[in-house]
Amino acid sequence: MNSIIDLYKSMFNEDVTTINQDCGGNFITIRELLSLSSMSTSRLIGGSSGLDNKCTSIVVWETPDGLDWLIGGEFILTAGYAFKDSPDIKDKLIDKIHERGCSGIAIKEGRFLDEIPVAMRERADQLGIPLVILPKSKVYTELVSGFYEAIFYKSNAYLLETKKTHEKLLDLVLDKKDANGVLEALGHLGNLSIVLAGPDQLIHNSFLHHTINHQLVRETDLETAFHEDNFYRIKIPVEFDDNQMGAIHAFSLSPFNNLIRHMLNHGAKIIGMNMKKVDLDIFNEIRIKKMITSLIIQDKDLTDDFMKNVTANIKWDNKRLSYGIGLKFYTDKSQMPGAEIIQRDLNTLLKIYDKNMTFLIGESNDIFLIFINNISQSRLYELIDLLRFKFSIQNSILSLSVSLSNPFQNLADLTKVQDECVVTALINKPGETLTYESIGTLRLINPLKNDPTVITQYNEIMLKLEDYDLQNEGVLLDTLFQYFNHNMSKKETSEELHIHVETLRYRLNKIQALTGCSTSSSEGLFTLQLMMKLKNIL
CATH class of the missing domain: 3.40.1390.20 (HprK N-terminal domain-like)
Known part of the structure; x- marks a missing residue:
């Protein structure tokens, strides 16, 4: 506790004369x-x-x-x-x-x-x-x-007001108020409407002293909600240890005096301290959500009582429609934020969008998964727009694909929902939103990955091609992919691969010799095409 008080005192260790002069006590x-x-x-x-x-x-x-x-x-x-x-x-x-x-x-x-x-x-x-x-x-x-x-009396009145204001701000530190509590206190002290925007330019918290007829989601919404003809406005950066964590925007019907400015500056510092602590709490919350997700997906022998307890504890409503979302980022890996940072940002964004939202978080290879309970399709797409906005603002080099599952209800269905997101993400493209329902034959092939007979055939065919390519620095798999991708046109495929048509014919014959699947019969081509699609899933 002493360290908190010491930090507070260092924040407010200002010359009383300076405050007095700033606030108008000498005139x-x-x-x-x-x-x-x-x-x-x-x-x-x-x-x-x-x-x-x-x-x-x-x-x-x-x-x-x-x-x-x-x-x-x-x-x-x-x-x-x-x-x-x-x-x-x-x-x-x-x-x-x-x-x-x-x-x-x-x-x-x-x-x-x-x-x-x-x-x-x-x-x-x-x-x-x-x-x-x-x-x-x-x-x-x-x-x-x-x-x-x-x-004399004016000087002492400002000093008294300053002292009372600082005492109330110290109470915020000692009471460990969250950002909402600090904003509310600042708003009451100064008769202000005040909002906290993050570095992603989204509104994280707000206290509205004035009545406005506008939803506050993005920082740009403030211009419409608080028109400059009606409100005075001030923006104060929120920082901690030289890290920019956002800004508070305050709005008033009268000009800001220097006492209010001092109050807002100190309030921003308190929020900066709190946001650092909240970050640690969020990471713990994410670990719990990921653990629950992992248990449900990986453990096939969970009892009904366990599932009922989990459902009740996280307030999941099995009677409401839910969706799985798979997010894949496309960028240079050296520029890619860490997985925990992305999951923290996702967790924060979902709570900004709806503080009462129930959701779980997961991960499969390089795909980030969110399972959201009780959300309509229209709100789902609204949330996706917000996701794209956040990551484009926060890091302009990130490109994002969004892959959606079919709607589901029961928490026990997470394994199936994860598969739908992952399979959809495999053929999705940067900047696109794709649904599992729309991916055609790949959706029909997905269940085959659990069939032992199919897997045996897959190993017999595909492993032979992979081994050949590995030992001979070959390109048979890439050739086969391009061949199917160009509707089995030898002319178009050879042009794509920059090889002669005879070279392509040689490679196709080699594939037939290794796998036993004819590249000139419909049955052989169907088998090879099926194996290539399974390769994307497995």
Whole structure:
């Protein structure tokens, strides 16, 4: 626990003065100044567009050269004594204090200036310099003390708010809130709608303070849901140990002050810590799902009681339609993410799509398998689109084929469902979605792989060709594949293989001699074609 607290303290080890300055504790605006009781008898006569100018100090000015000493941010109090011997000063007064960066000016009425010139008011309006009239009897000390009291209370109010915010964020660390819990707390603290997007540009978690009429699935959906004409928006990266883990997007109906920005930055760090921990939990969850899948597929002697317990524990509904999905990635193996990483991403994506989804995960050679319970065909294809989007964004070099089983219901049918996915994947192509139902004769041949007589014949024929090719650096199997692939046209096959037609005839005769299957009779060709199809399955 101490290590968590220490990490939190390092995150929030910021100079209090910096926070105070960022959050506005060292100034008040002209608008706030005029609302003070000490300014209740004053009148604003010009420069109203500058009411949000920041006042960092208040000064009394009564000498002609006094303006040259100003450094910016001052609110000027004057009785106009400087105008007495230098009347031309008032013509350039507003330009001068604007040039010096002053926030505004208040002039006592009827002391040394009987009337405020129209030109001065107009210039104040043009430059956004608030021009205020004070009663002749107003005491400066009352104004000055009121100003600095306001600065003091505003400073302490921001520090108190900062402290309370940090205490609530520390509670999130100590309570070990997940990403949803952190987003909800941040949303309540700042009256924000806030979402977490992953590096795959999908929305992983969200808390919506505002009502929107749009489904949030991809990061691009945020543009439509939170239109810039209606919402202020900020994006904060989520990182841990210099690893980019996504970003939080916050939306508000009012501008973000620096306290809210600090809060969101620290919230992003908490989410980064949590996401690292969640990764470890996901890997454990995947191992359990793979173990259940492996047991069901490999062990033929599982009892009915065992299957009932598994079905109940993972909340699989045997009355609902389910589908198997086989995913195959096509890329340079050196660029291929590890199997655990892909399975983690699949697990995360399925939960983003439907947090209540029931599914198992498996693997067969280089095909990643997902078995999804209770999903309609339309939602299945919607999910496939999301899968393609995720992996194209996450790694643009990946090309993906998707192979679908026939619909099934019972968890005990996973062996058959896996076979359907694997067989379909064998003839699928990069970028394609193919169903088991659509693969034709290969679907009819699939059951033959379990027939002992067929397997014996397969070994007698195919192993002879494989041995010959291995010992003679031959190409008989490839020749046979191309021959069938070109509808047994000798001309097209020889062109594909870049050999003479007589060379092709020699190879076909060699195949006949080794296997005993005639390459000129329908029965021999059928047997060879059947063995080649089985080769793809076995």
